[in-house]
Amino acid sequence: MHELSLTQSIVDICLQHGEGKRVTVVVLEIGDLSGVVPDAVEFCFDACSRGTLLEGARLVIERIPARGVCHDCRAEFSLGTYFDPCPSCGGFSHAVISGEELRVKELEVE
Amino acid sequence: MCTTCGCGPDEHHDHDHGEGHHHHHHEGESRPEAGTRIAVETDLLAKNRHFAEGNRQLFAARELFVLNLVSSPGSGKTTILERTLRDLAGEIRSAVIEGDQQTDNDARRIAAAGVPVQQINTGAGCHLDAHMVGHAVDHFDLTNLDLLFIENVGNLVCPASFDLGEHHKVVVLSVTEGEDKPLKYPQMFHAADVMLLNKVDLLPHVDFDVAKCREMARRVNPAITIFEVSSRSGEGMAAWYGWLRKNVKGEK
């Protein structure tokens, strides 16, 4: 799994944006369909942040629930998986409108 | 080819391209005080997406049709390529990028089919990324190519998240794997535009319900194009070649 390299990019992004200050809080957004395991990111974060300005920072993970919009009837609905049928018409054709996010939302620096 | 960094072929590096600075610095905000919040809003895959966009522009400029082949280990990606390359030799000018954690075994099999090939070894890496692909592409003479196959690392999970700049992901599923793979690995089947159901020569010997598999793939991805093939017997390969011909021509 590549949670380790993703976590390395979290650290890189935070260092770029942290303007040389010690980072105390990192807020991440992880969509429920992103395929990323939040626990694994937390686990890797300790290792990846060690010896950097992020060492000891608190990691806040905000899960983003998945939502889709039906191609057939335009209904918007909550998705548990990529293959949930539309609750209004039963169709399987939909566009994912949220739930695939994987981003650093904000930081808190000292 | 690494237009972002200007690094030459064969140069492997881990430097940062400084992109991702999308937040706005306003006057007086440049030196945050204690406890200051900084909005970042940067995608973890932004860097990969940036390289993928570079690849995509290059492929478009060279009228090159590019496919990213993904599957679990052993579904038959390399065997499908060997047969396809031999059967289309002299008709479509192809090249292959082989991604594996270790060894150049697959690259040697492709080279034996008489096609230019570049091996990428990812080591511990579970997927190819767009930057690696950009460098591998450097080694080909693109003016003399119509079609580029990228065989990804055998893994039905991670390669789904990494855009390489390809036109389509092609997922290979073999009938020895169980028909419920599309539901077990929905992200990959959702991301792919084509599914090659391989090893159909083995259908008489295995418990695999083709209709059910198609139905499950369509649940995850109603628009997916499915070909039933055997890269051993050649059964069903003609329809796949037809799809390739049409799309390669479409790029011109």
Ligand SMILES: Nc1nc2c(ncn2[C@@H]2O[C@H](COP(=O)(O)OP(=O)(O)OP(=O)(O)O)[C@@H](O)[C@H]2O)c(=O)[nH]1
């Ligand atoms: N019976 C049968 N065997 C096949 C077919 N296609 C591939 N195989 C066999 O399946 C095994 C794996 O094939 P490969 O082509 O190496 O699979 P791969 O997906 O490239 O494997 P990795 O690169 O290791 O992920 C080999 O022993 C092939 O001979 C097929 O259509 N029918």
Ligand SMILES: [Mg+2]
């Ligand atoms: Mg292979």
Ligand SMILES: [Zn+2]
């Ligand atoms: Zn991975």
Ligand SMILES: [Zn+2]
């Ligand atoms: Zn509907």
Ligand SMILES: [Zn+2]
């Ligand atoms: Zn480079």
Ligand SMILES: [Zn+2]
């Ligand atoms: Zn570079």
